[in-house]
Amino acid sequence: MKTTITIALLSVALPFAASLGYAAPAADNWENECASCHGADGKGQTKQGKKLKVHDYTDAKVQAEMKDEEMLKAIVEGVKADGKERMKTFKEILSADEAKDLVAYIRKLKT
Numbered sequence: 142m143k144t145t146i147t148i149a150l151l152s153v154a155l156p157f158a159a160s161l162g163y164a165a166p167a168a169d170n171w172e173n174e175c176a177s178c179h180g181a182d183g184k185g186q187t188k189q190g191k192k193l194k195v196h197d198y199t200d201a202k203v204q205a206e207m208k209d210e211e212m213l214k215a216i217v218e219g220v221k222a223d224g225k226e227r228m229k230t231f232k233e234i235l236s237a238d239e240a241k242d243l244v245a246y247i248r249k250l251k252t
């Protein structure tokens with residue numbers, strides 16, 4: 142019984158590890174939090190990505206149109222269009238450093 146409680150508590154506490162200073166590598170965060178829409182390769186050719194018409198982040202033109210500050214803002218605050226949520230906020234999931242690392246990670250997806 143005690144073990145069950147400990148495990149239950151751990152599974153609640155782990156998602157908050159980010160705010161406690163544990164930073165996961167950007168590649169892991171991308172895979173776990175972002176790839177379902179943006180694709181592991183950043184092309185956005187996933188079922189959800191196609192539905193949401195995400196941009197192809199391997200495209201140099203798309204990359205040129207994005208500003209680092211806007212990318213960071215999108216990751217921290219999420220993306221809304223016409224008042225509707227397109228991408229959720231990752232404020233509670235990622236630390237500020239992890240969000241910054243992801244911007245750098247996305248920049249490297251350019252082909």
Ligand code: HEC
Pocket residue numbers: 170171174175176177178179189193194195196197207208211212213215216220227228229231243244247
């Ligand atoms: C539910 C699907 C979904 C998930 C999950 C998701 N995104 Fe997005 N994201 C979108 C959509 C939709 C847009 C808006 C269209 C676009 O710019 O491609 C967007 C836009 C962006 C932008 C572009 C902002 C700009 O300046 O144009 C960045 C950067 C971004 N996402 C990064 C991420 C990162 C990093 C993660 C993971 C932590 C993530 N996204 C997770 C759907 C998602």
